[in-house]
């Protein structure tokens with residue numbers, strides 16, 4: 001059983017050594033990395049393990065032990081030994097070569113901040129994994145799987161069957177949905193995903209990923225042709241109540257999802273919810289026919305079409321009340337000079353900050369945007385920001401009209417989702433138990449078969465009978481009290497001494 005909780009399920013507050021992390025390079029551009037602690041140079045970098053991006057180089061030391069979501073600035077990395085290593089590989093035998101082991105003996109150098117750019121370091125989630133995973137197949141994207149998981153009633157404790165596993169996008173999302181703790185033993189029944197994959201390479205890759213993401217107790221993957229061999233695991237039933245089939249021919253697997261026979265992979269006591277994911281309507285048609293034949297009910301089909309709205313400011317007509325076209329040019333000479341002065345001042349402040357950093361920057365200051373701090377507005381003695389009246393107007397993000405456009409190109413694999421429900425098997429005993437509880441055929445009346453007047457009369461009679469009962473009860477109590485009193489008086493008289 002896993003000792004470290006999965007970063008997808010319990011990521012903690014800060015990044016740590018060995019943890020999977022998602023690096024955000026730009027909107028919709030994510031990379032997954034594993035954070036390393038280096039004791040010396042790695043791959044020729046004096047700072048140890050380094051992530052290289054188009055926004056600069058990021059030694060892992062600057063990404064460790066910081067809150068998830070931090071912005072991290074690039075570092076000026078020392079590639080000296082990297083260059084040497086390359087050269088040494090091509091030198092003649094007389095030149096002594098510096099081995100990787102030797103370079104590791106020198107302690108890793110502290111990183112110094114560079115001006116090239118920044119990234120965000122994000123905690124792994126199934127959504128980010130879907131955007132950054134190495135694709136082996138077409139995958140199920142977030143708009144689809146979030147809907148599918150709620151329709152098949154996936155919640156903490158649910159046991160899901162999934163086939164095929166493919167690139168593991170759905171497996172990660174469903175693992176989080178069903179997670180209610182790691183099983184402590186074989187008999188400890190927890191929420192689980194039973195995943196099946198036919199392709200051997202994909203099966204091995206998925207097994208590796210599940211292990212390295214510490215999901216072993218939550219996702220169990222089998223190398224299997226489910227059309228032929230079904231969904232039993234080591235001869236036992238997964239007792240599933242939810243099924244997701246992303247297969248080329250889902251109808252071929254449905255025969256194994258029956259309650260009949262001794263080897264059903266389904267929970268015998270509960271309804272089972274299924275979803276199949278197919279890109280063609282012909283596939284849907286065959287699946288629906290097979291579902292109906294096998295007794296599935298509530299069959300319906302859905303296609304998810306999600307649009308993202310992009311909200312921006314339109315800068316056309318800025319400063320011009322009549323919207324006379326794109327006004328990137330200043331309105332008058334005074335505005336031009338004011339803007340120019342401001343840009344010059346910002347440049348000076350940026351250069352001053354760079355100089356200060358080069359003279360004494362530390363790796364601890366990596367996630368602090370010091371140029372922003374240097375250019376921050378001056379503060380008055382009461383701590384409030386000093387702002388000039390037109391400062392808010394000058395802010396580029398405040399200029400222009402707020403508009404929105406829908407983005408049609410949202411990443412999603414358009415497919416038809418077929419849903420159905422298989423009710424629990426209904427035996428003779430169940431029928432008898434239900435009849436005993438809710439006697440059928442011996443009803444004295446049917447709800448809704450009387451008119452308003454008759455219902456009023458019924459109610460009146462009911463109330464009268466209740467008040468009569470109450471009256472009779474209170475009369476009974478009165479007579480009993482009187483009787484008791486007269487008995488007491490008689491007893492007292494009989495026991496009193498006789499007087500002359």
Ligand SMILES: C[S@@+](CC[C@H](N)C(=O)[O-])C[C@H]1O[C@@H](n2cnc3c(N)ncnc32)[C@H](O)[C@@H]1O
Nearest residue numbers: 137140164166167168169170198199225226246
């Ligand atoms: C589209 S991919 C699934 C993608 C996955 N749902 C995801 O989100 O990453 C379909 C997978 O089904 C697998 N497959 C096809 N026929 C199969 C079968 N008979 N038994 C098990 N897996 C099968 C394929 O090898 C492929 O990896």
